[in-house]
Amino acid sequence: MHGHHHHHQGGSETGATPFVIGIIITLCFAVVEFTFGWIAGSLALMGDAAHMASDSLALTLAAGAAWLAQRPASSRHTFGLGRAEVLAAMINATVMLVIVGALGLAAVQRLMNPQPVEGNIVLVVGTIGLMLNIILALVLFHGERTLNNKGALLHVVGDLLGSVAAISSGIIILLTGFTPIDPILTLFICTLILVAALRLLRESAHVVLEGVPQGMDLKQVGEAMANDPGVHSVHDLHIWALSSTQTAMSAHVVLHDLQDWPGVEWRLHTLLTEHFRIDHPTLQPEPAVLATASIKDIGKIHPGKHSPDKE
Numbered sequence: 001m002h003g004h005h006h007h008h009q010g011g012s013e014t015g016a017t018p019f020v021i022g023i024i025i026t027l028c029f030a031v032v033e034f035t036f037g038w039i040a041g042s043l044a045l046m047g048d049a050a051h052m053a054s055d056s057l058a059l060t061l062a063a064g065a066a067w068l069a070q071r072p073a074s075s076r077h078t079f080g081l082g083r084a085e086v087l088a089a090m091i092n093a094t095v096m097l098v099i100v101g102a103l104g105l106a107a108v109q110r111l112m113n114p115q116p117v118e119g120n121i122v123l124v125v126g127t128i129g130l131m132l133n134i135i136l137a138l139v140l141f142h143g144e145r146t147l148n149n150k151g152a153l154l155h156v157v158g159d160l161l162g163s164v165a166a167i168s169s170g171i172i173i174l175l176t177g178f179t180p181i182d183p184i185l186t187l188f189i190c191t192l193i194l195v196a197a198l199r200l201l202r203e204s205a206h207v208v209l210e211g212v213p214q215g216m217d218l219k220q221v222g223e224a225m226a227n228d229p230g231v232h233s234v235h236d237l238h239i240w241a242l243s244s245t246q247t248a249m250s251a252h253v254v255l256h257d258l259q260d261w262p263g264v265e266w267r268l269h270t271l272l273t274e275h276f277r278i279d280h281p282t283l284q285p286e287p288a289v290l291a292t293a294s295i296k297d298i299g300k301i302h303p304g305k306h307s308p309d310k311e
Helices: 015-041 043-069 084-112 118-140 147-176 179-208 216-224 259-277
Strands: 231-241 247-255 278-287
Touching: 015 147, 015 231, 043 118, 043 147, 043 247, 084 147, 084 231, 084 259, 118 147, 147 179, 179 216, 216 231, 216 247, 216 259, 247 259
Parallel strands: 247 278
Antiparallel strands: 231 247
16 A cells, blocks of 8 residues: 655746846857957957857756756656756756866966967956856846756856956956966866866766755654654655655555554655655555564664664
8 A cells, every 4th residue: 555645846937037048148148258359369258258158058958958847747757857957957067077177278278388368358358248147147046946057057157257267367467467367267267167066966966866865864754754653663765856856755654553544644744745845755554563573773764674663
């Protein structure tokens, strides 16, 4: 017997809108920035333009993933396609790592072979880029807090930092004529983006590998369930993330009396969905006579093993 409830938390119908706005902004400005970066001889500007061009691709991917995540469940994908957003975040983080590597290599080469840079052009274009990136970052920041959104925001923040580097480079070159500052600041920004990209990749991989969602304690959930007066013990407890916004779990619930199951199931479902924010709890009731002799102590609840008896 199973007590299985679905509590869907679908994305909003406007989930892809911020990404569409971002695609238009980034693609247009990338062309402008690369053109002036080439004229000025600024690696910071050209690198930022390449980054913004990749943002257009990243945001297109994010928009597509957001649209897929809103599709209803089907007989082929019974939990829906929410994990498409996680895959998009992984791809975006990987693309960022490639961009960081390319920019870092170019910056090192520029340090070894300094080139003249037009500081005034860098300053003006960098300032315009900074304003656009701030607007876009605010749009994404106020969107849904999904890994997909984080992936897109990572690209935009990288652009924002690139604009700051370009502005700083322009000012320093105009005041001192020290052109190596351009690749030096590029390497600094690359380091910041590298850390953020690796963190996002780790979070995304955790979801794909069906790890327990961050901030959730499996033992605490198991003990809370076992504390119900009708529950003898809990075992084979598993909790995993369906996407960055939905959580699922399954567990075997050993009862003192199977006739109490309707009331116990209702209480446990309320506990799991409202207190622990688990969207898809699946519970299987079992009679206490099937409990093994190894069930002894409520303090030891493990996934895939018999949990402790209720004291």
